[in-house]
Amino acid sequence: MSTMARGREFEFTLPLGYTDGEGRVHRTVVMRKMTGKEESILADKRYQRNGGKLVTELLSSCLLRLGELEKTDRSVVAAMYSADRNFLLLKLRSITFGSELQANYTCPACRENLHVTEDLEDLPVKAMSNGDSPEDIVVELEDGYVERDGQMHTALTLRLPTGLDEEAVASQMHQNASIGKNALLSRCLKSLGEIPRHRLEALGPKILSDLTMTDRRLIDRAVNQSAPGVDLVRRIECVNCNNVFNTTLDLSHFLALE
Ligand SMILES: [Zn+2]
Numbered sequence: 001m002s003t004m005a006r007g008r009e010f011e012f013t014l015p016l017g018y019t020d021g022e023g024r025v026h027r028t029v030v031m032r033k034m035t036g037k038e039e040s041i042l043a044d045k046r047y048q049r050n051g052g053k054l055v056t057e058l059l060s061s062c063l064l065r066l067g068e069l070e071k072t073d074r075s076v077v078a079a080m081y082s083a084d085r086n087f088l089l090l091k092l093r094s095i096t097f098g099s100e101l102q103a104n105y106t107c108p109a110c111r112e113n114l115h116v117t118e119d120l121e122d123l124p125v126k127a128m129s130n131g132d133s134p135e136d137i138v139v140e141l142e143d144g145y146v147e148r149d150g151q152m153h154t155a156l157t158l159r160l161p162t163g164l165d166e167e168a169v170a171s172q173m174h175q176n177a178s179i180g181k182n183a184l185l186s187r188c189l190k191s192l193g194e195i196p197r198h199r200l201e202a203l204g205p206k207i208l209s210d211l212t213m214t215d216r217r218l219i220d221r222a223v224n225q226s227a228p229g230v231d232l233v234r235r236i237e238c239v240n241c242n243n244v245f246n247t248t249l250d251l252s253h254f255l256a257l258e
Pocket of ligand 1: 107108109111239242
Protein backbone atom coordinates (compact mmCIF):
# COMPACT_ATOMS: atom_id res chain seq x y z
CA MET A 1 0.00 0.00 0.00
CA SER A 2 1.41 3.41 -0.89
CA THR A 3 1.55 6.31 1.55
CA MET A 4 -0.99 8.19 -0.49
CA ALA A 5 -3.49 5.35 -0.39
CA ARG A 6 -3.05 5.10 3.36
CA GLY A 7 -3.72 8.82 3.76
CA ARG A 8 -7.20 8.20 2.41
CA GLU A 9 -7.99 5.49 4.97
CA PHE A 10 -9.14 6.07 8.52
CA GLU A 11 -9.87 3.81 11.47
CA PHE A 12 -12.71 4.28 13.95
CA THR A 13 -14.38 2.40 16.79
CA LEU A 14 -18.14 2.02 16.48
CA PRO A 15 -20.18 3.22 19.49
CA LEU A 16 -22.17 -0.06 19.46
CA GLY A 17 -20.74 -2.53 16.97
CA TYR A 18 -22.05 -5.08 14.51
CA THR A 19 -22.98 -8.55 15.75
CA ASP A 20 -22.44 -11.29 13.17
CA GLY A 21 -24.37 -14.57 12.77
CA GLU A 22 -22.12 -16.30 15.29
CA GLY A 23 -22.64 -13.65 17.95
CA ARG A 24 -19.23 -12.00 17.58
CA VAL A 25 -19.23 -8.20 17.90
CA HIS A 26 -17.16 -6.16 15.42
CA ARG A 27 -16.37 -2.57 16.30
CA THR A 28 -13.23 -1.53 14.43
CA VAL A 29 -13.97 0.13 11.12
CA VAL A 30 -11.67 1.24 8.32
CA MET A 31 -13.18 3.73 5.88
CA ARG A 32 -11.84 5.67 2.96
CA LYS A 33 -12.67 9.19 1.84
CA MET A 34 -15.56 9.71 -0.55
CA THR A 35 -14.63 9.85 -4.22
CA GLY A 36 -16.38 10.58 -7.50
CA LYS A 37 -18.10 7.23 -7.11
CA GLU A 38 -19.92 8.45 -4.00
CA GLU A 39 -20.63 11.78 -5.65
CA SER A 40 -22.68 9.89 -8.21
CA ILE A 41 -24.44 7.93 -5.45
CA LEU A 42 -25.39 11.25 -3.82
CA ALA A 43 -26.75 12.51 -7.12
CA ASP A 44 -28.61 9.28 -7.93
CA LYS A 45 -32.36 9.92 -8.17
CA ARG A 46 -33.15 6.40 -6.92
CA TYR A 47 -31.87 7.30 -3.46
CA GLN A 48 -33.30 10.80 -3.13
CA ARG A 49 -36.58 9.54 -1.75
CA ASN A 50 -34.99 6.96 0.47
CA GLY A 51 -32.47 8.40 2.90
CA GLY A 52 -31.99 4.98 4.50
CA LYS A 53 -30.89 3.39 1.23
CA LEU A 54 -28.68 6.37 0.42
CA VAL A 55 -26.82 5.99 3.72
CA THR A 56 -26.48 2.21 3.23
CA GLU A 57 -25.10 2.75 -0.26
CA LEU A 58 -22.66 5.51 0.75
CA LEU A 59 -21.31 3.69 3.78
CA SER A 60 -20.93 0.30 2.12
CA SER A 61 -19.15 1.99 -0.77
CA CYS A 62 -16.55 3.58 1.55
CA LEU A 63 -16.29 0.79 4.13
CA LEU A 64 -13.05 -1.14 3.65
CA ARG A 65 -13.04 -3.32 6.78
CA LEU A 66 -15.29 -4.09 9.71
CA GLY A 67 -13.62 -6.00 12.54
CA GLU A 68 -12.78 -9.56 11.55
CA LEU A 69 -15.44 -9.85 8.86
CA GLU A 70 -14.28 -11.20 5.50
CA LYS A 71 -16.93 -9.32 3.56
CA THR A 72 -18.58 -5.99 4.25
CA ASP A 73 -21.34 -5.69 1.67
CA ARG A 74 -24.48 -3.60 1.80
CA SER A 75 -26.41 -6.24 3.77
CA VAL A 76 -23.96 -5.79 6.67
CA VAL A 77 -24.30 -2.00 6.57
CA ALA A 78 -28.10 -2.25 6.39
CA ALA A 79 -28.13 -4.46 9.48
CA MET A 80 -25.99 -2.05 11.51
CA TYR A 81 -27.57 0.04 14.25
CA SER A 82 -28.69 3.51 13.15
CA ALA A 83 -26.48 4.96 15.91
CA ASP A 84 -23.41 3.36 14.31
CA ARG A 85 -24.48 4.38 10.81
CA ASN A 86 -24.96 8.00 11.87
CA PHE A 87 -21.60 7.93 13.61
CA LEU A 88 -19.92 6.68 10.42
CA LEU A 89 -21.75 9.19 8.26
CA LEU A 90 -20.43 12.05 10.40
CA LYS A 91 -16.92 10.56 10.21
CA LEU A 92 -17.23 10.21 6.45
CA ARG A 93 -18.11 13.89 6.20
CA SER A 94 -15.20 14.84 8.49
CA ILE A 95 -12.52 12.84 6.68
CA THR A 96 -13.67 13.98 3.24
CA PHE A 97 -14.60 17.66 3.67
CA GLY A 98 -13.28 18.46 7.15
CA SER A 99 -15.16 18.58 10.43
CA GLU A 100 -16.48 22.15 10.21
CA LEU A 101 -20.09 22.45 9.18
CA GLN A 102 -22.23 25.51 8.45
CA ALA A 103 -25.52 25.10 10.26
CA ASN A 104 -28.61 27.33 10.34
CA TYR A 105 -31.05 27.57 13.23
CA THR A 106 -34.09 29.71 13.92
CA CYS A 107 -34.47 31.22 17.38
CA PRO A 108 -37.84 30.00 18.74
CA ALA A 109 -38.31 33.26 20.67
CA CYS A 110 -37.58 35.98 18.11
CA ARG A 111 -37.36 34.02 14.80
CA GLU A 112 -33.85 35.33 14.16
CA ASN A 113 -31.89 33.20 11.66
CA LEU A 114 -28.71 32.04 13.32
CA HIS A 115 -25.70 30.92 11.30
CA VAL A 116 -23.43 28.74 13.37
CA THR A 117 -20.19 26.99 12.48
CA GLU A 118 -20.32 23.55 14.06
CA ASP A 119 -17.39 21.20 14.54
CA LEU A 120 -18.41 17.58 14.07
CA GLU A 121 -15.37 16.36 16.03
CA ASP A 122 -16.64 18.22 19.12
CA LEU A 123 -19.92 16.29 19.31
CA PRO A 124 -19.98 13.95 22.31
CA VAL A 125 -20.17 10.22 21.53
CA LYS A 126 -21.79 7.80 23.93
CA ALA A 127 -20.14 4.43 23.38
CA MET A 128 -20.83 1.03 24.90
CA SER A 129 -18.23 -0.59 27.13
CA ASN A 130 -16.55 -3.59 25.58
CA GLY A 131 -18.51 -6.79 26.05
CA ASP A 132 -21.78 -5.02 26.82
CA SER A 133 -24.69 -5.52 24.48
CA PRO A 134 -27.09 -2.70 23.70
CA GLU A 135 -30.09 -2.50 25.95
CA ASP A 136 -33.71 -2.02 25.01
CA ILE A 137 -35.31 1.32 25.73
CA VAL A 138 -37.93 1.06 28.48
CA VAL A 139 -40.58 3.75 28.93
CA GLU A 140 -43.35 3.95 31.52
CA LEU A 141 -46.20 5.79 29.79
CA GLU A 142 -48.36 8.23 31.71
CA ASP A 143 -51.63 7.92 29.78
CA GLY A 144 -50.90 4.57 28.17
CA TYR A 145 -52.53 2.73 25.32
CA VAL A 146 -56.19 1.97 25.99
CA GLU A 147 -57.83 -1.00 24.29
CA ARG A 148 -61.48 -1.11 23.25
CA ASP A 149 -62.41 -3.10 26.35
CA GLY A 150 -60.86 -0.36 28.50
CA GLN A 151 -57.71 -2.27 29.41
CA MET A 152 -54.74 0.08 29.71
CA HIS A 153 -51.09 -0.71 28.93
CA THR A 154 -48.25 1.52 30.09
CA ALA A 155 -44.95 -0.42 30.03
CA LEU A 156 -43.35 0.08 26.63
CA THR A 157 -40.14 -1.52 25.37
CA LEU A 158 -38.32 -0.55 22.18
CA ARG A 159 -35.27 -2.06 20.53
CA LEU A 160 -32.68 0.20 18.87
CA PRO A 161 -33.38 0.91 15.18
CA THR A 162 -31.15 -0.35 12.37
CA GLY A 163 -30.51 0.59 8.76
CA LEU A 164 -33.18 -1.89 7.63
CA ASP A 165 -35.73 0.03 9.71
CA GLU A 166 -34.59 3.32 8.18
CA GLU A 167 -34.93 1.90 4.67
CA ALA A 168 -38.37 0.46 5.40
CA VAL A 169 -39.88 3.71 6.67
CA ALA A 170 -38.01 6.16 4.42
CA SER A 171 -40.85 6.84 1.98
CA GLN A 172 -43.27 7.56 4.85
CA MET A 173 -40.63 9.73 6.54
CA HIS A 174 -40.17 11.63 3.28
CA GLN A 175 -43.89 12.41 3.04
CA ASN A 176 -44.60 13.16 6.68
CA ALA A 177 -42.01 13.12 9.47
CA SER A 178 -44.59 12.30 12.15
CA ILE A 179 -46.09 9.35 10.26
CA GLY A 180 -42.58 8.20 9.45
CA LYS A 181 -41.68 8.26 13.11
CA ASN A 182 -44.77 6.19 14.00
CA ALA A 183 -43.76 3.62 11.41
CA LEU A 184 -40.19 3.50 12.74
CA LEU A 185 -41.21 3.19 16.40
CA SER A 186 -43.80 0.53 15.64
CA ARG A 187 -41.14 -1.56 13.86
CA CYS A 188 -38.96 -1.25 16.96
CA LEU A 189 -41.77 -1.87 19.44
CA LYS A 190 -40.95 -5.06 21.36
CA SER A 191 -43.67 -5.03 23.96
CA LEU A 192 -46.46 -2.88 25.35
CA GLY A 193 -47.99 -4.04 28.63
CA GLU A 194 -49.73 -7.38 28.23
CA ILE A 195 -50.56 -7.06 24.54
CA PRO A 196 -49.59 -10.31 22.79
CA ARG A 197 -46.94 -10.13 20.06
CA HIS A 198 -49.27 -10.94 17.13
CA ARG A 199 -51.69 -8.22 18.19
CA LEU A 200 -48.88 -5.68 18.49
CA GLU A 201 -47.89 -6.45 14.93
CA ALA A 202 -51.48 -6.27 13.69
CA LEU A 203 -52.05 -2.89 15.33
CA GLY A 204 -48.74 -1.54 14.00
CA PRO A 205 -48.30 2.24 13.74
CA LYS A 206 -51.90 2.76 14.94
CA ILE A 207 -50.70 2.23 18.52
CA LEU A 208 -48.20 5.06 18.23
CA SER A 209 -50.64 7.47 16.61
CA ASP A 210 -53.20 6.77 19.38
CA LEU A 211 -50.78 7.70 22.18
CA THR A 212 -51.17 11.13 23.76
CA MET A 213 -48.59 13.78 22.98
CA THR A 214 -47.56 13.59 26.65
CA ASP A 215 -46.61 9.94 26.16
CA ARG A 216 -45.03 10.57 22.77
CA ARG A 217 -42.79 13.16 24.41
CA LEU A 218 -41.85 10.65 27.12
CA ILE A 219 -40.82 8.21 24.38
CA ASP A 220 -38.76 10.89 22.58
CA ARG A 221 -36.96 11.76 25.80
CA ALA A 222 -36.24 8.13 26.64
CA VAL A 223 -34.93 7.48 23.13
CA ASN A 224 -32.70 10.57 23.21
CA GLN A 225 -31.41 9.92 26.70
CA SER A 226 -30.60 6.27 26.43
CA ALA A 227 -29.55 6.33 22.80
CA PRO A 228 -25.90 5.46 22.31
CA GLY A 229 -23.93 7.10 19.51
CA VAL A 230 -23.32 10.72 18.59
CA ASP A 231 -25.23 13.25 20.67
CA LEU A 232 -26.80 15.61 18.13
CA VAL A 233 -28.52 17.84 20.68
CA ARG A 234 -27.09 21.36 20.46
CA ARG A 235 -27.45 24.23 22.93
CA ILE A 236 -27.65 27.46 20.96
CA GLU A 237 -27.64 31.04 22.23
CA CYS A 238 -29.46 33.62 20.11
CA VAL A 239 -27.25 36.61 19.22
CA ASN A 240 -30.31 38.80 18.87
CA CYS A 241 -32.30 38.17 22.08
CA ASN A 242 -29.88 36.03 24.16
CA ASN A 243 -32.48 33.25 24.39
CA VAL A 244 -30.77 29.87 24.95
CA PHE A 245 -32.48 26.85 23.39
CA ASN A 246 -31.87 23.18 22.67
CA THR A 247 -32.18 21.88 19.14
CA THR A 248 -30.92 19.03 16.98
CA LEU A 249 -27.82 19.57 14.88
CA ASP A 250 -28.78 20.95 11.46
CA LEU A 251 -27.49 18.37 9.00
CA SER A 252 -29.20 19.78 5.92
CA HIS A 253 -25.92 20.91 4.32
CA PHE A 254 -24.17 17.94 5.72
CA LEU A 255 -23.17 16.24 2.50
CA ALA A 256 -23.74 19.19 0.21
CA LEU A 257 -21.26 19.12 -2.63
CA GLU A 258 -19.91 22.63 -2.33
ZN1 LIG B 1 -33.76 35.22 19.57
